[in-house]
Amino acid sequence: MTHRAPGRTDRHYLMCEPVHYTVSYEINPWMDKTRYTDADLAVRQWRTLRDTYLDLGHRVETIDPIDGLPDMVYAANGATVVDGVVYSAKFRYPERQPEGPAYQKWFADRGYVTHTAAQTNEGEGDILVVGDLILAGTGFRTERSAHAEAQELFGRPVISLELVDPHYYHLDTALAVVSSDPSDPQVAYYPPAFSAGSRSVLEQLFPDAIQATERDAVALGLNAVSDGEHVIVAPGAVDLADALRDRGYTPIPVDTSELLKGGGGAKCCTLEIRA
Ligand code: ARG
Numbered sequence: 001m002t003h004r005a006p007g008r009t010d011r012h013y014l015m016c017e018p019v020h021y022t023v024s025y026e027i028n029p030w031m032d033k034t035r036y037t038d039a040d041l042a043v044r045q046w047r048t049l050r051d052t053y054l055d056l057g058h059r060v061e062t063i064d065p066i067d068g069l070p071d072m073v074y075a076a077n078g079a080t081v082v083d084g085v086v087y088s089a090k091f092r093y094p095e096r097q098p099e100g101p102a103y104q105k106w107f108a109d110r111g112y113v114t115h116t117a118a119q120t121n122e123g124e125g126d127i128l129v130v131g132d133l134i135l136a137g138t139g140f141r142t143e144r145s146a147h148a149e150a151q152e153l154f155g156r157p158v159i160s161l162e163l164v165d166p167h168y169y170h171l172d173t174a175l176a177v178v179s180s181d182p183s184d185p186q187v188a189y190y191p192p193a194f195s196a197g198s199r200s201v202l203e204q205l206f207p208d209a210i211q212a213t214e215r216d217a218v219a220l221g222l223n224a225v226s227d228g229e230h231v232i233v234a235p236g237a238v239d240l241a242d243a244l245r246d247r248g249y250t251p252i253p254v255d256t257s258e259l260l261k262g263g264g265g266a267k268c269c270t271l272e273i274r275a
Pocket residue numbers: 027028031071074076077096124125170172173262263264265267268269
């Protein structure tokens with residue numbers, strides 16, 4: 001039977017306003033430090049994204065941005081939170097390493113149980129919860145050893161997926177969780193971003209998945225956020241929006257073009273806190 005949108009459930013998100021936004025180093029192919037960036041525009045786009053979540057009835061908390069950490073806006077990388085347990089991020093590149101402890105402190109200060117990562121991992125950038133499973137990317141940032149660490153910590157099966165295209169360096173740039181409903185989990189993904197073996201695994205796990213087009217992928221359309229009904233998606237991802245509509249979802253285009261200069265979109269700016 002074809003997958004249908006399960007319906008909206010309440011979400012709790014953590015975000016970081018991009019007041020210090022700039023591209024001052026290059027750690028992915030989207031970043032070009034010679035290109036002009038506009039922090040005011042980034043803030044306006046970010047506020048529209050935040051307000052969209054609030055209008056949908058979701059809860060949004062924020063972490064204070066730190067001067068000198070321009071990528072802190074990509075909150076998804078800050079940690080992974082499952083069943084109220086926080087697995088801290090341990091960033092690959094030195095430019096982002098202070099973000100891990102900053103996010104971990106935010107959670108610890110609010111009474112969450114936090115686990116300091118031993119292995120390199122970039123939070124929900126590479127670790128995505130889909131129903132009862134966790135999908136975990138590797139190849140560019142997160143180490144495979146972190147997948148094992150996450151499985152041990154969360155006690156959920158972790159499926160390792162190999163990313164092969166540097167433009168899609170985090171799993172959340174190549175794959176979107178559209179339904180996290182354990183009875184009918186569903187994803188959308190861009191097949192060329194994955195190794196042949198990982199594509200076979202995705203086909204077995206999600207035979208009815210949405211296969212995104214190149215047009216969707218280059219707009220970073222897979223960097224989408226779903227509440228089970230509404231899907232926040234880059235305006236350029238028109239094929240993905242059509243495919244979502246066909247399955248009963250409501251795509252909501254939100255322009256995050258300024259944040260794309262750092263290599264991120266809506267999902268990158270959004271860390272889901274799962275109680
Ligand atoms: N400039 C950031 C980096 O390369 C972008 C991170 C995007 N975040 C994400 N969840 N994909 O690390």
